[in-house]
Amino acid sequence: MEGSHVTTDVTTLTKAAAERANWKLAHSWADNLSLEFAGVDLADCMEYNVLSVLGGIALDYLEKGVIADGQQSGT
Amino acid sequence: MGNNPAPERPILLVSGGATTTPLWEQLAETHDLVFLYPQAAQQAAALGLPSAALGALWDADLQERVANIAVVLAARVVNHLPAVSERVADAYAGSPPPNLNGAFGEWFPGYAHSALSGPLAILAQLEKLASTGRHIAGCVTHEDVAPDTRTLVNWCNARGIPTIHVPHAPCHLLPGVVDIHRETRATWIAASGPAMADFYAEAGHDPAKITLTGGPLFDGLYGARPDRAEARAVLDRDLPAFAGPVLCYMTTWGQTTSTRSDFEREFAAGWEATLATAKALGAYLMVLVHWHDGRAGIEEKYDAAMVVAGVQGLVTRNHKLYVLAAADLLIAQGPSNMTIDAAIVGVPSVYLSTEGFDFRTQLPHRCQPSELAGVVTHALASQEDWDGFVAEYNVTHGARGGATENVVAMVRQLCQ
Numbered sequence: 001m002e003g004s005h006v007t008t009d010v011t012t013l014t015k016a017a018a019e020r021a022n023w024k025l026a027h028s029w030a031d032n033l034s035l036e037f038a039g040v041d042l043a044d045c046m047e048y049n050v051l052s053v054l055g056g057i058a059l060d061y062l063e064k065g066v067i068a069d070g071q072q073s074g075t
Numbered sequence: 076m077g078n079n080p081a082p083e084r085p086i087l088l089v090s091g092g093a094t095t096t097p098l099w100e101q102l103a104e105t106h107d108l109v110f111l112y113p114q115a116a117q118q119a120a121a122l123g124l125p126s127a128a129l130g131a132l133w134d135a136d137l138q139e140r141v142a143n144i145a146v147v148l149a150a151r152v153v154n155h156l157p158a159v160s161e162r163v164a165d166a167y168a169g170s171p172p173p174n175l176n177g178a179f180g181e182w183f184p185g186y187a188h189s190a191l192s193g194p195l196a197i198l199a200q201l202e203k204l205a206s207t208g209r210h211i212a213g214c215v216t217h218e219d220v221a222p223d224t225r226t227l228v229n230w231c232n233a234r235g236i237p238t239i240h241v242p243h244a245p246c247h248l249l250p251g252v253v254d255i256h257r258e259t260r261a262t263w264i265a266a267s268g269p270a271m272a273d274f275y276a277e278a279g280h281d282p283a284k285i286t287l288t289g290g291p292l293f294d295g296l297y298g299a300r301p302d303r304a305e306a307r308a309v310l311d312r313d314l315p316a317f318a319g320p321v322l323c324y325m326t327t328w329g330q331t332t333s334t335r336s337d338f339e340r341e342f343a344a345g346w347e348a349t350l351a352t353a354k355a356l357g358a359y360l361m362v363l364v365h366w367h368d369g370r371a372g373i374e375e376k377y378d379a380a381m382v383v384a385g386v387q388g389l390v391t392r393n394h395k396l397y398v399l400a401a402a403d404l405l406i407a408q409g410p411s412n413m414t415i416d417a418a419i420v421g422v423p424s425v426y427l428s429t430e431g432f433d434f435r436t437q438l439p440h441r442c443q444p445s446e447l448a449g450v451v452t453h454a455l456a457s458q459e460d461w462d463g464f465v466a467e468y469n470v471t472h473g474a475r476g477g478a479t480e481n482v483v484a485m486v487r488q489l490c491q
Contacts, residue, residue: 013167013170013171013172017168018172020253021166021167021168021171021251022166023253024165025162025163025166025167025287028162028166029156029159029162029163030159031158031162032155032158033151033152033155033158034151035151035152035191036200037144037148037195037198037199038198038201038202038230038233039230039233039234040079040198040226040229040230040233041229042148042191042194043122044223044229044260045192045194045222045223045225045226045229046190047220047225047255047282048117048195048220048222048225048255049186049190049222050190051255057175058172059171061092061172065170066168066172068460070431
């Protein structure tokens, strides 16, 4: 995928910023994507899953020092 | 008189779980209960209640259908990846961590396929239940953030079926903190107390659809329970003769929906402070391991640490009522709702602070690990209005219970 091969300076990313980004992403990744069945938006049903896996990735990098722990997270 | 069959009773969809358990018997007087959690259905059946598991509708045809739909939806995710990629870059302001930067497409579609399958299975079962023509009068759930319960609630909402959230516990998120626990989907909330009602109203829930009922789980704490002397004698025959204070340390568990880090370090610091405090005060220490605390061998580790420190005590994952009744003071790892349980049975508490969460009330006492001994000493000697504290979180505290009846009345009114 593609499309996001930006130069990454991840050490400037703080824990709180990563968390805000994960939250935003969990609510926006399926925008304009139809994941509906039986009248239910499956993307909303998956919110917990997506937040968990994004949080897990960020946490892994946090513990490896890739993400800076320079700011208290809110959650 | 006549030969007309009795009219079919309405179906009530129930998540299951400890929070709804006190409601089952009374709700089953007027509704047939269909449980999301199979364990709850088994438990209800053992009690002789008219009930079934939603999963009983699962068969080979549904399995095949769900598998096909999951593949189709996962393919849509694959086709949507360029747009998702843009949102990843946008969310992270151009600096996502490596696995979210270019590698996202390698794992996310498979993950989405996996995550879609569970909700799809529930939806297929709900559709099959609806196709029987039985009247589905409502839904009662203890939470609606996990995929299974949210799917249940969203399906009901889409059909105008009343949904009632009886939260499994007050949430102590600090104001302004974003977290999935504010994201309730049910139309109605049965709030245990004003603090819970305020929490959901501040999160955007319509205050007119929040009813103060008390917490059904608290009702059991007002019934018959051991007194302090009996509890101590049952837990340890040497405890009644113990001269020092009796402390209970409640462990906790780490949540995974946020970037909380260093849980292990936080837990270790809290435990070390608790152990040092118990030793300094000459206290008996009861470690109550949280039921979600999945750390391997944790009971043995606590026990061994107490032996090394020369602190007398016990470690258990059970016997909550006895442990609380036996304690002079509860020390909780984080702002635990166990402090409310403790206050209901007359035990004051202190909790070790954590990030992002706090009670909105002045009580319980709270501190950093380095301050614990002093705060515990103060709390053991002081007299505070713990009844006022409890009333904020359980509005039926003054009546010594009755939340179950309040919630049942609410359900019967809304789910006809």
